[in-house]
Amino acid sequence: MTDPGERLRSSLAAADQGAPGDFDSPIAMEALRATRVLHAADQDPFPAPSRLRVITIANQKGGVGKTTSAVNLGVALALYGLRTLVIDLDPQGNTSTALGVEHTVGTPSVYDTLVGDSPLSAVTHATTASPLLTCVPATIDLAGAEIELVSVVAREYRLRRAIEAYVHSLPEERRPQYVLIDCPPSLGLLTLNALVAGDEVLIPIQCEYYALEGLGQLLNNIDLVRAHLNPGIAVRTILLTMYDGRTKLADQVAEEVRNHFGDLVLHAVIPRNVRVSEAPGYGQSVLTYDPGSRGSTSYVEAARELAERGAALPPLEPGKAPAGVAPPSYGDLSASTDSSTENR
Known part of the structure; x- marks a missing residue:
């Protein structure tokens, strides 16, 4: 037998x-x-990036999967052999919850780095998901950080300088290969810090017609940050989330996003899956909560695709855009939004 x-x-x-x-x-x-x-450790690891990738996960619209994507992409990258740091920049602290990291009042957090003088190494915590995955939690104190940062010199660069100092303080074999920054659902000073700190932006887009409304403002802000604060930042990745294959609506929105953003859109699509929503309640990612679910395997495929793209990236010179990689053209987003409205 x-x-x-x-x-x-x-x-x-x-x-x-x-x-x-x-x-x-x-x-x-x-x-x-x-x-x-x-048994990810027994399989071929994801390809290592040619350089440190600092990815800002942003969308001012709430409920589109920013936190879920930050958590599950981070866990997938770590499970498949890549050293990953996830920074929770949302005062709600949902990323910290999903990774099983304490974030009650008084816990050393990203607030102490942005507003105080704590180095990032002092507020970085291990996670239960993988030895290769660490997290900088957010506490409710972060809710007042934007007001406290108003009078701080070079306030937009606080997070970027903290990440740079943290990376250089570690031996090369312990330095993170990926830094994922989960932003709050707004375009305030916290999100601005994340955009200045990042080398690229990942935008999760919900597969519904409201998805593109308001996205133009985010893209305009990214252009302003690139022009005045961070020449290397640009949208490099679009991730379609909450896809419901039972409806034609989801297919139409996905097709529209792919037509508009082209190769920036990952082939992997994250489906609507109850296991993805249940996992944070147990302080886990969906990959550890229900590894056989479609939500889990979809995030693994998205992380794999993200890693494969990172392996081909050219070296990044400080303060400059990557050589041979021009900022993408987003086209006229308002036209897409208008056509979406007509099709409702």
């Missing part, structure tokens, strides 16, 4: 090669997906 473990391993190998395996029932396929995530 064939060993079940051997059958599972052969089915995993067959699935990776696009061939049908021995396990072709829905339950078996979920087991295959779970095994692939749970």
Whole structure:
């Protein structure tokens, strides 16, 4: 009789090669997906980036998946061998909750770095998801940070300088390869700090017609930051979230976003999945809460694609845009928004 473990391993190998395996029932396929995530360390790691990638995850619209994407992309990158730091810049502290990091009042947090003099190393905490994943939590104190930062000299550069100092303080083998910054749903001083600190922007876009409304203001702000504060920043990645394959609406919005943003849009799409919403309640990412769910495997594929793009990036000179990489043209966003309104 064939060993079940051997059958599972052969089915995993067959699935990776696009061939049908021995396990072709829905339950078996979920087991295959779970095994692939749970045993990530035994698989080929994601390719390492050619340089440190500081990715700002921003969208002033709430409820589009910024925090969920920051958490699950961070966990996926770490599970597949990449040193990752997630910075929670939202006073609600949802990223900290999902990663199982304490963020009650008095906990050393990003607030102490932005407003005080604490180095980032003093407020960085380990997570339960992976030894390669660390987190800088946010506490409710951060809610008043924008007011406190008004009178601070070079207030827009506080986070960028903290990240640079932190990276250079570590030996090369311990330096993060990815820094993901989760922004609040606003275009205030906290988000501005994140845009100045980042080298690229990832925008999660919900697969609904309201998705593009207001996005033009974010893109305009990114252009202003690039012109006056951070020449290297630009939108490099669009991630479609909350995709409901049962509706034509989701397909229409996804097609419109892909037509508008082109190659910036990841091929991987994050579906609506109850497991993704349940996981934070247990202080986990969906990858550790239910590794066999479609939400989990979708985030793994999105992280894989993100990592593959990072492996081909040219070196980044301080204060300059990447050589050979021009800021993308976003076109006339208002035209897309208008057409969306007409199609409702």
